[in-house]
Amino acid sequence: MITEQLLGEGSSVYRSVLPSGIRVISETMPGLESETVGIWVDSGSRDEAPTAAGSTHFLEHMLFKGTPQRSARRIAEEFDRTGGESNAVTAKEYTCYFSRCLVDDVDHITALLWDMVLHSTLDAREFERERGVILEELAMSADDPGEVLYDAFDEFVYAGHPLGRPVGARKEQIRALDHRTLLDHYAHDYVGPRLVFAAAGGAEHSAVVEMVARATADLPELSSAPGAGLRPVRTPPEFHGGVHTVVKDTEQQGIILGMPGLPEADDERFTMTVLYSLLGGGMSSRLFQEIREERGLAYSVHCIASTHADSGQFGIYAGTSPASAQQVIDLCAAELDRLATTVPGRDEVEAIVSQVAGSTVLGLESSAARMNRLARAELYGRPLQTPSELIDRVRAVTPEQVTALAERLAAGPRALVTCGPGAGFELPG
Known part of the structure; x- marks a missing residue:
């Protein structure tokens, strides 16, 4: 494992790279009793193939639906018990799963987040149920003039480019998305070299690294899978007036x-x-x-x-x-x-x-x-x-x-x- 101190001598920001390729970067904020942690995936909606449009956002939903160790209900209950907040966001160039909790709960929340991200069952029946939820989410956005305006702007100025697609895709694309496409997306993108764990709050970096290493111990070392998880080449967009x-x-x-x-x-x-x-x-x-x-x-x-x-x-x-x-x-x-x-x-x-x-x-x-x-x-x-x-x-x-x-x-x-x-x-x- 490689660890370096960032921002110069005396700073409380450190970066470590685990053998799996996962990058852990954290900042200690003295006197703080809380911690905000997030698992960031170096993949967003612009990285989807046209036939996989919407899969990034769909996958974000599915990771809350259960693992071999935790049901969807148990995941929700464990987040709620900490008294903090938790959520996820899909953007055009990344996906993030995050939580804010007390420092005493960081180990538990870290393990929970990594279990979701690395061991999601992606059950086919849950996939079909969640399809309906996402279609309702898109319908809600279509009723919001602000959402319509911003999506229309991106689609117009980046016409024909992945950045022009809405993050959640279109209804017809969600209806056409199949379960196998989601599984392939998960297998390709949710791997060590494309994952960043970021934390800020009262916890020390060494403790954060130990938590992440323990929660991801079953991942293979990076050297055993050369080239795995490398981001595809992104083509810069042309802006259309x-x-x-x-x-x-x-x-x-x-x-x-x-x-x-x-x-x-x-x-x-x-x-x-x-x-x-x-x-x-x-x-x-x-x-x-x-x-x-x-x-x-x-x-x-x-x-x-x-x-x-x-x-x-x-x-x-x-x-x-x-x-x-x-x-x-x-x-x-x-x-x-x-x-x-x-x-x-x-x-x-x-x-x-x-x-x-x-x-x-x-x-x-x-x-x-x-x-x-x-x-x-x-x-x-x-x-x-x-x-x-x-x-x-x-x-x-x-x-x-x-x-x-x-x-x-x-x-x-x-x-x-x-x-x-x-x-x-x-x-x-």
């Missing part, structure tokens, strides 16, 4: 004005954080003040951003009346273009930097936030930095850098996607 409208009987017109953004580990992400907050990150942001406070055209207007290993998106979301939608679209584009052509004042940027620095520190007081940070850094190869280093990077952002990044964003292809009763909207010239 243009206009797309989803007509839906709603009170508001949902709007996303978007363009290519930054990949997860891009070094300009600190500048992006400042730009995001300045343009549409809070009540004092330009978009909020212009569109909501001064004109009363929308209740909600803000920036959005998503990042992937090889690409990203940046955009502006607003919800408004169909009659005001084109005006709001024009105003959003104008604010972005103004930032791209006119360097903001130093006082404005310094105020945003202070806001971002404060939110960074407050956010990292959560063990869940730290656990997520460790895992994402490991999955995306992003260097870890201390909270003080993160704040220094943000404080180093200059007004000129903000405008340069805004200019780069504004110069890319733009996509306008709307959802609501209106139609005929146009991208500002």
